[in-house]
Amino acid sequence: MQLSLSTWQEVESYLGRSTGIIIPIGSTEQHGPNGLIGTDAICPTRIAAGIEEQTDVLIAPTINYGMAQHHMAFPGTVTLKPSTLISLVSDVITSLQQHGFTRFYFINGHGGNIPPVTTAFCEIYHATGKNNDHAPRCRLANWWRNDAIAELAAELYGEAEGHHATVSEVALSYFAHPEAVKDVAMSPEIAPNGEIYDAADYRRKFPDGRIGSNPALATIADGERFYRLSVEALTADYENFISGAYDEMAG
Numbered sequence: 191m192q193l194s195l196s197t198w199q200e201v202e203s204y205l206g207r208s209t210g211i212i213i214p215i216g217s218t219e220q221h222g223p224n225g226l227i228g229t230d231a232i233c234p235t236r237i238a239a240g241i242e243e244q245t246d247v248l249i250a251p252t253i254n255y256g257m258a259q260h261h262m263a264f265p266g267t268v269t270l271k272p273s274t275l276i277s278l279v280s281d282v283i284t285s286l287q288q289h290g291f292t293r294f295y296f297i298n299g300h301g302g303n304i305p306p307v308t309t310a311f312c313e314i315y316h317a318t319g320k321n322n323d324h325a326p327r328c329r330l331a332n333w334w335r336n337d338a339i340a341e342l343a344a345e346l347y348g349e350a351e352g353h354h355a356t357v358s359e360v361a362l363s364y365f366a367h368p369e370a371v372k373d374v375a376m377s378p379e380i381a382p383n384g385e386i387y388d389a390a391d392y393r394r395k396f397p398d399g400r401i402g403s404n405p406a407l408a409t410i411a412d413g414e415r416f417y418r419l420s421v422e423a424l425t426a427d428y429e430n431f432i433s434g435a436y437d438e439m440a441g
């Protein structure tokens with residue numbers, strides 16, 4: 191069930207069954223010579239749609255912008271300031287909280303979002319204080335960090351999976367948008383690896399935008415495998431999250 195395609199009456203009725211909601215979050219940023227600018231938003235959006243087919247869940251509109259300052263030396267990238275993203279995520283949660291939602295499951299497609307989004311969760315918990323009635327619960331699922339996904343990427347691509355414009359994310363975005371597949375030769379085949387500071391430093395060290403990857407290996411068929419694995423893993427994780435399994439005391 192998509193929030194943007196529902197009526198308020200349908201949302202009210204959903205709240206009688208569940209107080210959980212999935213919020214995909216991505217970024218609008220360069221992804222190398224053959225990766226789509228929307229990759230980080232496209233992947234979690236597609237995975238969320240797959241989870242919706244498996245279980246009764248409400249999916250909020252994707253947050254398409256993220257914290258992408260380090261990609262700003264490449265045209266097309268848009269970034270939010272970290273403080274803006276913290277405020278945006280906090281405002282989305284507190285709005286939904288006022289309607290009775292208590293469990294907020296973010297499916298994230300971009301590593302740069304992790305510090306601001308988890309900081310927003312801290313803001314929410316801070317505002318809740320010690321009042322535990324209907325205390326909110328927030329969870330950030332970074333789809334590419336799932337063990338099954340990382341194992342499949344290692345098995346298929348080894349070192350060429352890389353760290354930015356990875357083969358797995360480009361493949362998953364191609365599965366979601368086969369009409370946008372690009373055929374581009376990579377030079378060198380596998381991009382260099384290394385640390386980055388700011389946007390200028392990034393472009394100087396990684397001139398085509400990739401870090402450590404060879405996304406020319408990405409195929410729609412592989413993308414479907416990553417998609418299916420992600421949907422399976424994150425559906426189970428979401429169900430554990432809303433059932434309260436993660437609220438139990440450690441045994």
Ligand code: NI
Pocket residue numbers: 221229230299300354355356359
């Ligand atoms: Ni990405």
